[in-house]
Amino acid sequence: MLYKFKSRSTADVIMLEPNARQILTIIGKDPNEHHGIVTVAQIPGAIAALEKAVVAEENLGRADKDKISESDNAAEDDQNVSEGELVELRQRAIPFIDMLRRSAAENNDVIW
Known part of the structure; x- marks a missing residue:
């Protein structure tokens, strides 16, 4: 299922x-609604x-990377997902944060 966020200030964010x-x-907000x-x-x-959540995730990611680099764990090296393939919260949240900022500047609510 897709969620479509709408505002009169911006294009939709899906x-x-x-x-x-x-x-x-x-x-x-209730994610079940x-x-x-x-x-x-x-x-x-x-x-x-x-x-705040973006910063917390990034700090957690840095701590995990530090642990991995300190311990030469072969199981971690065998992962098939490269660092460039992961989509972080920052990448997902930026369009929505932009929508919120522009909506606030123009005094418009955001609905979904």
Whole structure:
């Protein structure tokens, strides 16, 4: 299933269900609701929550990379996923954060 986020300030942002659920959970919205709203008043808190989650994920990723580089674990080297193939929260959240910022600047809510 796809989630389509809409605002009068921007083009639609479309996300796959798992990614949208993650974003909605981070901003404090019920991910089980397939329709909802982020009001203009809620946008600053949503942006702050997303930015905090992005930083936390990046810090966690750095810690994991440090552990892997310190221990020459052959099992870790055998993984088939290269670092460039992983899509991080930052990459998924940036379009939505941009939508929130532009919507706040023009005093428009974001709905899905």
